[in-house]
Amino acid sequence: MSDTAAGDRPAPALTVVVHGPDARGHLAGLLDSLTPRPSPDVEVVVAAVGAWARETVEPYAADVTPVLLPEGTGDAAARAAGAARAAGRWLHFVRARDGLPSGAPRLLAEHAASLPEAVDALLFDHVRSTWRTSATPSPDGGPLTAAGGAAGVTLDEAPRLLRVTPLLGNRLLRTSLWRAREPLLNSDDEALAAYTALLLADRVAWTSLRGYEDRRPRPAELPSPSREEYLDRVDRYERLLETGRGRPSVTAVLYDLMVHDLLRTFVRSGMPDPVAREFFRRASAAAVRHRPAGTPRPAGPEGLRRALLESGSYTGYRATRAANRARRTVRGALRSGRRRLGSRLDEVAYRRSLAGPVDRELAVFSAYWDRGVACNPAAVAAKLGELAPRVHPVWVVSAANAALLPPGTDHVVPGTRRYWETLGRAGFLVNNVNFPNAVVKRPDAIHLQTHHGTPLKRMGLDQMPYPAAARGTDFAALLDRVDRWDFSVSANSHSTRAWRGAYPSRWVSLDHGYPRNDVYYTAGAAEVRAARERLGIAPGHRAVLYAPTHRDYEAGWTPRLDLAELSRRLGEDTVLLVRGHYFHESASPVPAEARRSGRIVDVSPYEPVEELCLAADVLVTDYSSIMFDYANLDRPIVVHADDWEIYRLTRGVYFDLPAGPPGPVSRTQEELTAILTTDAWRDEGSTTARASFRRRFCEYDDGRAAERVVRRVFLGQDAEDLPPVLPPEERSPAPTPEEATR
Structure with missing residues (x-):
């Protein structure tokens, strides 16, 4: 390809193609590590799949090239769309859920720029992260520290490179190779694509640099593989062996990888018996068909497993595995000294x-x-x-x-x-x-x-x-x-x-x-009046529901406000309904002396909480999730965030609440008092903030949520047959207390 980009500017050495949906919320962190540009020789293209990825990319649009793709776009299509916009001489495909070690793109670009033109692929090391672990070394460190990788070799000279973990993220591909051989290189099967890149490269170079973080999802969160996906695993190796035909050293390694992977898949996947039988039959046929002539089987248990696979004896293999499991179970029971029996x-x-x-x-x-x-x-x-x-x-x-x-x-x-x-x-x-x-x-x-x-x-x-x-x-x-x-x-x-x-x-x-x-849309004026009567709120009085949340950094209940003083300042026509968090059942949030006036009511044990919300004219809270529910009523909300920085640092939060609140924010009791003793709690600014908050967080609440859940779960109806969610402008919340008295 040309070494110049549009406008005769030199083409960057490397294009990082970030692709896929933001399924785990890691995309923002990945883009933070890539913006501003790691170096003038690195560009970033983001093939963002779905609404969440699109929203995440928007703030970075000045520093990256966004390619917006519809929900459900597969990995191969996303890679292709991103690569089509690339100007770099090399491509690095990075899944949106994964990460890049600090400084890696710049170092990889510098290394790639120094490689001979004949080198089409650069392998490098990576780290792995799971839900339990972070950035643990890969098993590839050994092969990638061997000398001779700087100038590149043919794969026939170093077939061991096929044993490097088959990820597209741990290799750079020359853009000219990708564009010339894309139909063969690009696949939703990432391992197939990663292996094929090495098979098609003229020469392969390598470095021990750690340039990728492979974030591995839990197997339990991945969808169960279909019958076709299991069988495609056999086809993967059939295609690879066909591509490598005539290259004995290469096909010997591919064969070894195939047998090992197919046996492991068969044993560990838990596929249904009919699928397992077909998978074993196809794996057996592939093992016999592609076994390199004159290659002895390994000694010991591995050789026995391969012999059973090649024999095609599904029943025999299963029986051998079952016997081995039984022996291990007995040995384990003997070592533990006893087996726990359910006797209670x-x-x-x-x-x-x-x-x-x-x-x-x-x-x-x-x-x-x-x-x-x-x-x-x-x-x-x-x-x-x-x-x-x-x-x-x-x-x-x-x-x-x-x-x-x-x-x-x-x-x-x-x-x-x-x-x-x-x-x-x-x-x-x-x-x-x-x-x-x-x-x-x-x-x-x-x-x-x-x-x-x-x-x-x-x-x-x-x-x-x-x-x-x-x-x-x-x-x-x-x-x-x-x-x-x-x-x-x-x-x-x-x-x-x-x-x-x-x-x-x-x-x-x-x-x-x-x-x-649902009750916030189904309740009428009678329900609102009844809720206020049960709480003893006189007509015309303002009810302020104060509902603070629990702090993990505190041992117990710590009052955030002087409630007696707040009540005095708010006046005789305001009732404070104070609801403590259920973690603090034994401690009333309202001191006994503060309750004597009758204008402060401890409603901590009151159920259901939805009635408290119906009765209230305004909600005052800090970080409690009650604010999201109460927003359905489209009534004023005040956020009292006196310890936001401490709470954010000790508990961790998903978004910056003071930057996008549902209403005015106070940091001190004086500020809260000023908001509640003026019209600030219900002015135009409060209304505008609440409207934005409701659009974001009351998205699916329209009064028919319970019906949709029951029909879907208990009656087995399909999602498309359920009552659709009403747009916000078509919803009618319960009347306010003032409206309920008219």
Whole structure:
């Protein structure tokens, strides 16, 4: 290709082509590392797939070349679209979920610029990251430290280079090679593309420089491979061996890689038996057809496995594997000295229930660690009674809270025999947190995770870098619980994205809205008046709902405001409804002397919280998720962020709340008082901020969320057959208290 770009400017040495969806929210960090340009000799093209990637790229548009692609665009198509805009002499394909070590693009560009023209591919080292580990060395360090890589060699001279991890991210490709051989080089099968690049290169150079971070998703978050995807793995090696035909040293290594990979896939993948039989048959045929003449099998167990594969004996291979597993199990039991038997009555009852049929007319509900009928599970259960009354709901409720249940509520107490029997039989399990670790995910039962708020603070795995938030959390056990989810409810695309990163697994997102927020659109003036009457709020009085959240960096409840002084300053026509976080049940947020005036009401134990919101004229909160729910009412919200910097640093947050709040922001009690004693709490600026906030965070809430969830989960209806989400301009929230009295 030409060494000059448009306008006769010298072409950059390297084009970094970032491609794919922002599935894990890593794209912004990757672009931060690439902007401003790492050097004049490096350009960045971003082939952004889908809305989230497009939104992420927008702030970087001045420093990168964006190529915007529709949702669902595959890796190969995204790579092709990005490479088509490249001006660099070399290409580096980087997945949007991955990373680049500091300074790597500049160093790679400098190294590539010094290579002879005959070199078409440059291999380099990389690091690996998982949810548990960060930047651990790859296994490629040894082969890439060997001498002789600077000037390049033919692959026939160094076929060991095929053993370098097959990623496009750990190699640069000369742009002229890519454009001349793109149909052969580009594939949605990245390993196929990575191997093919080496097979087609005239010469290959290498360096021990670490130039890529391969962020590996959990296997549990990847979709289950289809039959065709399993069989394509055999076809991958058939194609590679065909491409390498006539090159004995190359095909010998490819054959070894093929047999090793296909056996490992067969053993570890857990593919269904019919697929496993076909996969084994095809793998066996490929192993026999392509085995290099005169090549002996390895000695020991590996040689036996290869012999069984080449024999085509599916049953024999399975039997040998089963016998080996049994021997290991016995040895392990002998080493441990004992085997734990389920002898307790509840364990026996649970095992017996698990062995029986699943009851598709039984649903178990729980909320807030068995506190009672509340939140999204309560709204789902209520709608279930309307749309599918044949499904019987049973609530899990602690012994202490059982007396507070609505009359006639069927319930079980944790740890009892009926509790375990019910959990074992239930066809549906619904929770806004997680069921205990001991609960088993039956394949034909459905677990519905409703969550209990839109996340501002970091959640799940995203808490790991924040010790105050992560303290005492067993993240491996958390992921075991997450792996039980079939569905995850979301109120907005922000939440959907956050849950994907925080709880990586194979669940399906229900972008249907929060069921608990339906009441904000279905309630009328009578419900608003009734809520205020129950709380003793006189007509014409302003009700300020103050709902602060928990701080991980504090040991217990710490008052943020002098409530008595605030109430005095707000005057006799204002009632303060104070709701403490449920983590602090034993400590009232309102001192006894402050309650005597009657203008400060401790509503911490009041349920449901939605009634408090209906009764309030304005919400004052800090970082509580109640602000996202309350925004559905389109009533004023004030954010009191007196410790934002500390909270952000200790807990971690997903976005800068003071930069995009739902209303005015105060930092001191004086500022809060000034907002509430003037019209600042409901002026034009407050209205404008709230409108923007509602568009972003009330995206799917329109009053029919519970119906959509019940129809999808319990009635099995397809997503396209559900009631569509109403656009914001067509929604009618419940009337304000002032409107309700007219």
